[in-house]
Amino acid sequence: QVQLVESGGGLVQAGGSLRLSCAASGRTFSRYVMGWFRQAPGKEREFVAAINKNGGTTYNGDSVKGRFTIFRDNYKNTVYLQMNSLKPEDTAVYYCAADDQWADISRPGEYDYWGQGTQVTVSS
Numbered sequence: 001q002v003q004l005v006e007s008g009g010g011l012v013q014a015g016g017s018l019r020l021s022c023a024a025s026g027r028t029f030s031r032y033v034m035g036w037f038r039q040a041p042g043k044e045r046e047f048v049a050a051i052n053k054n055g056g057t058t059y060n061g062d063s064v065k066g067r068f069t070i071f072r073d074n075y076k077n078t079v080y081l082q083m084n085s086l087k088p089e090d091t092a093v094y095y096c097a098a099d100d101q102w103a104d105i106s107r108p109g110e111y112d113y114w115g116q117g118t119q120v121t122v123s124s
Contacts (some may be wrong), residue, residue, distance in 0.1 A: 002026040002113050004096050009118030012086055016122075020081040022096030022115055029077040030054070033099045036070060036081045037108055038092035038120075047106035048094070049081060059105060064090075086122045093117040 008020040022034070035050040047061045049070035058070050067086075072079040079096060097111035104110045 002029070002032060002098050004098060004113055004115035006094065006096050006115045006118040009094060009120045011121045011123065014086060014088055014122055014124050016086050017082070017084045018086065018120060020083065020094055020096075020118060020120070022079045022081075024077045024079070024098065030074040031100060032113075033102050033105060034070075034072060034079040035097045035099065035105060035111060036079075036094060037097060038090075038094045039117075040092040043092075045095070045108045046092075047108070050102075050105040051079065052102050057102070061106065083120070086120075088122045088124045091120060091122050093119050 003025045004022055006022045012018055036048040037045050038048050039045045049060045051058045051070045051072050055072045067084050069082040095117045096115045098113040099111045
């Protein structure tokens with residue numbers, strides 16, 4: 001098993017930036033594909049970004065392309081989400097997740113482990 005703990009959420013004005021972190025413990029972090037998802041009240045969980053095991057390949061959801069960047073540090077067992085040019089519609093609880101394969105990475109059901117989430121609120 002792997003345990004995931006997100007941090008870095010908060011309140012920011014539109015146009016601002018935040019960096020989320022997800023620290024992993026348990027099994028070897030580099031064995032996992034990592035993803036970020038978000039969920040706003042009354043909406044389904046939405047794919048944000050994913051990164052492969054060695055950090056060499058990333059994939060972003062359409063709504064965040066050009067604004068958000070996912071990266072990882074396997075020595076620190078941490079995956080990050082750098083969020084720039086934030087919009088009010090980015091307001092949501094953000095979750096990190098781990099999967100052992102790079103397959104259907106935008107589908108929440110593919111991921112085996114989840115963090116508890118961190119709230120991001122973007123004011124207009």
